[in-house]
Amino acid sequence: MNQPASLPLVASLLDAPLPPSGIAWLDAARQENRAAFAIGGLPDTRVEAWKYTALRGLGQRRFTQGDAAAQTRAVEASTLALPGVSGVRLVFVNGAFRADLSAVDSLPAGLSLQPLSQALRGDVEPLRFALSRHYRDIGDAFAQINAASAGDGVVLRVAAHARIDQPVQLVFVGAEAELAWHVRNVIELGEGAELSLVEQHASRGDAAQLATVVSDIELRDGAQLHHVMLQDAAAGTNLIRRSSLRLHARAQAALHVLELGGALVRHDLRAELIGDGARVHTRGVFMPHGRQHIDTQLAIRHQALDTTSTSHWRGVANDRARGVFRGAIVVAPGADGSDANLTNKNLLLSPSAEIDTKPELEIYADEVQAAHGATVGQLDERSLFYLRSRGIPLAEARALLTAAFCRAVLDDLPNVALREHLSTLLVAQLPA
């Protein structure tokens, strides 16, 4: 079959030395994951999870790993500024923590936030569970290389019952140089804790990059998380992310995801509802244009009693772009009282664009309400007619309806200033 190591990308990623940690279990896990990557290489489109995302082009490229000049790369303040978000901020440039751009001086009570590179010098035991994982699946290539190579990232903890009022901003900037970088985040909300998180992916310059970001997010009993993910990377960025949430009893997570930029973008978003009464709500929009390829793989597992999930995702593909969406809902045996709902609506704006969508239901319990729906099509003719009959030109009517179509996913975002800003970004992405 394929000879993984012979692919330029795989060879170049294996070239770089592993980041030394001096922690025996961590070094062992890095070795193990690296060895698995060396054997398995990149998944091809015969691997179900990568059916619609071919890595042939990416596989032919070479990237040097890590950036020696990461501390000196210029990043404008405007890249980091977000309306409705001020206060605590952690910034990473090409995968390395930048103290000068971050704001962690006055952390609110109950919040502990530091870069992984620092955390590894302190008490590492709490990180052991997340960082000693071995990824074995054939589709896990990027998680493997991330686990082997990521030397920095976010370590965030909220103490039990602490309510953090100000949103915490995490910014990942890819800057200028052609290289690969990896970031590993570990986030935990204690019992009854509340946090609002804004995760931002941005770029400076158009250099081709490969970036992998793996985040583990643990929500203890009754914890509440609002999480906004804004991905607005430059056209040269290949960005592969995996966000895994685990929700304990009565925990709640609300996610708003905007996938706007990048060249080849892949996001594996997984939520496991492992405690009774846990709830997860995901809202997202992906808007590939030009020759972008944006792939979102959403998987929600109901594993406990009376768990709820709702997912509403929109896709708009223009030019020669391709949008891929998979929305899988699994209700495990015994997860009675599960209520799962997923919709994915898509618009195709150009004859050369493509949308591939695959909502899935896998149900092993019978006291269950599960439904999904997916559509691919155009704007509603009647709505267009309504607007035109009121004197709005066709092009404008289209633009209005398309903007409304995308904005719908932001409706229940509580941060008004941020919502308005994101809404403007969405509209800017649409064809004039």
Added chain:
Amino acid sequence: MNSMINDSSSATALRDNADVAEALGRSYSAGFITEIEMTGLPPGLDEGTIRAISAVKHEPEWMTEWRLQAYRHWLTMPKPDWAKLNIDPIDYQAISYYAAPKKQPKSLDEVDPALLETYEKLGVPLHERAALAGVAVDAVFDSVSVGTTFRKQLADAGVLFCSMSEAIREYPEIVQKYLGSVVPTGDNFFAALNSAVFSDGSFVFIPKGVRCPMELSTYFRINAQNTGQFERTLIVAEERAHVSYLEGCTAPKRDENQLHAAVVELVALEGAQIKYSTVQNWYPGDENGVGGIYNFVTKRGDCRGDDSKICWTQVETGSAITWKYPSVVLRGDRSVGEFYSVALTHHFQQADTGTKMIHIGKHTKSKIVSKGISAGRSSNSYRGLVKMEKGAEGARNYTQCDSLLIGKQCGAHTFPYMEVKNPTAIVEHEATTSKISDDQMFYCRARGIPEEDAVSMIVDGFCKQVFRELPMEFAVEAKKLLEVSLEGAVG
């Protein structure tokens, strides 16, 4: 008038059938074994086996070559493992690829009485008496067709309806033109195997402008032990021709798994319409999951001409494992594909079934209605693909998949794939999964309806949309089948 007689006689047959079922404690009623002298090939598969099958059937050289090519290709293919099925490894050398009743009848009158009795028991009218039923039947027993009724009446209308073996001998130019043109020999693992070793099946050819005067039907029966059944059906409807075709299947109860790998090809030319209905009731294995048929079937229709239409309707209650995706390639402009399916699994049955609608032509339309019912410890998956190619201007698809769960240990899954490359196409998919609601049950119970009857009423209502698409005789049989198959699912 004819149809009234038809209804009452088939109703009688069904009542008889039902009585047998009742007597057997309402389990798998078609599970008996017919004692009849058989001839066949010993188990094993190599080029010799294929030449032997070809020789027994007096096939022309091109056919033998076609089979061998398929076989050589099959040897290079990996076994597919993408379906949500647990399949014990199949030993292809332990299967006998050809079994036939020893006495080959020249006409229906010479058919072995034991055989006729078999079909009588199954409620399939083969004999003159059945003229009343008004359905032309091709009966396939293990590897060979044992009789085709109404040949003359059909021939008068210009319709060719016979077994595949005969067609290869008598209408080689038609067979050669269409065989393998919808499902190529190397299409998939089981289609390649079928192409190499297929023994018989039905052949239907409806010439230009002809509306087939009666329903055509094939009844498949696996009887012999350690055999596999590999039938191949080809239906060609020329310009503006219409045909409705029914297919039924049963097998005896045996402890080992038997393999059934069929290929069905439909070709609809301009303005033609083909309706293909299946009631699949192969032996599903017992309540402990022992035995049962492995049903790996490739069914595909090709709407080659503009304004053509192909409609698949299936009721799947049997088989230990079902792997089946009746598909339509919508090549002609304004062509229509439809798929209606009820799949019921109980005990340890596994089904991975669905459809593919490939839209190539302009303004093509497809509709998919799939109802899955899982009970016991079974697993029931819908897997479907709707593909809108670049040229599918204004194409439209609507898909609805509903699953019903009866019991705590079963699984119901939905895996729809949608690939859209044309901005004017519209694809819609909806799916729900739930159990029979307590409200519905309470309503029925409060009116004195016993629990089991209530379940069967609700299931019947759940499936109504599909049953409506079945020809009358089949709809009654299908409803009965569901009741019997759900036996013991509640309580």
